Amino acid sequence: MSNTVSTTSNNKLWDGGNKPLNASYGKMMMWFFIVSDALTFSGFIVSYGFARFKYANSWPIADEVFTHVPFMHGQELPMIYVAFMTFVLIMSSVTMVLAVDAGHKMNKAKVTFYMFLTIIGGIIFVGSQAWEWATFIKGDYGAVKTKGGNILQFVDSETSKRVAVSDFAYIYSSSRDQHEKYNGIWYKEEGPLPSFSIEEVIAGMEASPNILIRTQDLNENGHKTILSRKESLNILKSTGVSVVNGANLTENEYGAPLFANFFFFITGFHGFHVFSGIVLNIIIFFNVIIGTYEKRKSYEMVEKVGLYWHFVDLVWVFVFTFFYLV
Amino acid sequence: MSEHTHKLEIFRGLIKFKSNTQKIIGVLILLSIVTLVEVVLGIYKPAVFNEYFLNLKLLNWVFIILTIVKAYYITWDFMHMRDETSILRRVVVWTAVFLILYLTFILIQEGGYIFDEFYDESNFIKTDF
Numbered sequence: 266m267s268n269t270v271s272t273t274s275n276n277k278l279w280d281g282g283n284k285p286l287n288a289s290y291g292k293m294m295m296w297f298f299i300v301s302d303a304l305t306f307s308g309f310i311v312s313y314g315f316a317r318f319k320y321a322n323s324w325p326i327a328d329e330v331f332t333h334v335p336f337m338h339g340q341e342l343p344m345i346y347v348a349f350m351t352f353v354l355i356m357s358s359v360t361m362v363l364a365v366d367a368g369h370k371m372n373k374a375k376v377t378f379y380m381f382l383t384i385i386g387g388i389i390f391v392g393s394q395a396w397e398w399a400t401f402i403k404g405d406y407g408a409v410k411t412k413g414g415n416i417l418q419f420v421d422s423e424t425s426k427r428v429a430v431s432d433f434a435y436i437y438s439s440s441r442d443q444h445e446k447y448n449g450i451w452y453k454e455e456g457p458l459p460s461f462s463i464e465e466v467i468a469g470m471e472a473s474p475n476i477l478i479r480t481q482d483l484n485e486n487g488h489k490t491i492l493s494r495k496e497s498l499n500i501l502k503s504t505g506v507s508v509v510n511g512a513n514l515t516e517n518e519y520g521a522p523l524f525a526n527f528f529f530f531i532t533g534f535h536g537f538h539v540f541s542g543i544v545l546n547i548i549i550f551f552n553v554i555i556g557t558y559e560k561r562k563s564y565e566m567v568e569k570v571g572l573y574w575h576f577v578d579l580v581w582v583f584v585f586t587f588f589y590l591v
Numbered sequence: 592m593s594e595h596t597h598k599l600e601i602f603r604g605l606i607k608f609k610s611n612t613q614k615i616i617g618v619l620i621l622l623s624i625v626t627l628v629e630v631v632l633g634i635y636k637p638a639v640f641n642e643y644f645l646n647l648k649l650l651n652w653v654f655i656i657l658t659i660v661k662a663y664y665i666t667w668d669f670m671h672m673r674d675e676t677s678i679l680r681r682v683v684v685w686t687a688v689f690l691i692l693y694l695t696f697i698l699i700q701e702g703g704y705i706f707d708e709f710y711d712e713s714n715f716i717k718t719d720f
Contacts, residue, residue, distance in 0.1 A: 286679040318702030
């Protein structure tokens with residue numbers, strides 16, 4: 266009868282063991298995770314864009330912030346190191362996809378070798394990022410923070426190159442004592458003293474006629490505005506509050522504190538993904554070595570962890586563009 | 592193995608590869624070239640690209656387009672999206688693209704609005720004092 270319900274369907278669609286969309290359960294779940302994680306990252310990157318449009322005429326210029334390369338001390342080489350990091354991550358993506366390919370061919374030796382290279386690439390990348398963070402936190406030339414929370418930087422009037430605060434600040438012989446726990450009323454300590462007081466910077470600036478002040482404001486050519494000598498002294502005396510060295514979550518010698526906050530947050534979140542990727546890769550690497558997938562007759566697990574690893578590379582491509590290029 | 596066949600052509604069949612390994616190397620070369628172009632443009636910032644289009648410098652448009660090109664090849668060839676069924680491709684790509692475009696539009700629009708309010712002299716808001 267045509268209208269009776271048959272319990273033994275000829276159509277095997279609902280009998281289990283099916284692969285919807287022709288993808289295995291694990292791979293599909295990895296894709297779901299990747300889509301949701303992509304949305305998280307795009308939330309971060311777009312809010313960075315929000316802050317940039319909000320401070321469109323005073324945002325730090327990335328080329329002036331990330332100029333350092335290890336072992337090349339004192340040279341200004343924008344983009345070089347981060348290009349190296351990008352290349353390392355693309356290379357480790359390539360070795361990952363070669364491992365997946367070797368897995369399809371059930372070639373255990375090659376999978377082991379390429380997984381190993383992938384892990385090494387990831388470690389080099391995370392190490393580079395740690396170095397980049399350390400350099401950013403330590404700072405470069407130092408700057409002065411104003412009452413309004415803006416940043417004043419110093420340039421040489423002849424070469425129009427940046428000048429470090431420590432190069433011209435006048436050091437008073439009697440420096441201020443650090444307030445310590447035992448002599449305060451509320452048993453509070455103060456943080457480390459700033460390298461120079463604002464009075465020392467003003468005295469130093471008055472003594473060296475070639476120092477000018479550079480504000481955060483961008484002029485019509487996209488460069489930072491340099492004030493005249495008279496304006497420079499005036500703005501420093503009337504608004505200068507303290508010396509800022511390097512960047513942290515509350516102040517940033519390169520400009521808007523939000524720049525540092527987003528830098529730490531986005532590259533930190535990405536770096537954490539790379540770190541988890543390395544851990545997953547190591548687990549899979551040992552599974553490959555002890556022959557788990559050989560017994561399973563399928564290297565699909567390498568493929569799944571590969572999907573995650575490529576996604577981390579994909580995110581970096583966007584972070585690279587929006588933090589360092591645009 | 593029929594399960595692991597790969598589509599071995601990129602650029603809509605303009606370039607065809609003999610094996611999957613060759614295709615991977617080909618895509619690596621492509622990604623390296625695109626990154627190199629980005630880095631060179633980022634260092635020299637040619638004045639040709641200083642015009643504005645939709646409130647964004649042409650140079651930044653070039654960067655964004657090159658990034659999307661890179662993202663395409665990473666997803667399609669490294670993540671094997673090229674070999675998945677078209678419905679899986681659409682589920683993953685269009686969901687993300689739609690939501691991201693929507694979010695981008697809202698937040699960038701709002702950022703521009705706040706910028707205008709900050710620097711409108713008739714407002715009682717000051718960022719520099």
